[in-house]
Amino acid sequence: MYEHAKKVGEVLLGEQNVQYASITMGAEDFSFYSQKMPAAFFIIGSQNETATATGVKGLHSPYFTLDEDVLPIGAALHAAVAISYFDTHVQT
Secondary structure (H helix, E strand, C coil): CHHHHHHHHHHHHCHHHCCCCCCCCCCCCHHHHHCCCCCCCCCCCCCCHHHHHCCCECCCCCCECCCHHHHHHHHHHHHHHHHHHHHHHCCC
C-alpha cells in the first residue's frame, strides 16, 4: 500500500513534493488497522511559509489556523489513492 500511495502522490503532486517521513511513536491507533488490511498513513503538509513568516502558529498551537488552500490537494490525493487502488487491485 505504501508503494501504491507513493506512486499516486508522485504522479499527482510531482516527485519533489512526496517525501518520506521518519517513523515516529505518535499517538495514533492506525497500526492496528494496518495489521488487518493493506494500509498507508500519509501526512499532507499545510504550512504556508509566507503566512508562517507573518505569525501563523504551528499545528500544535491553540492559535493554529489551517491554510485552507491545501484542502483540495489533500482531498484529491485521498481520492486518487482510493480510485487508483480499486482500478488496479479490485476485480469485478
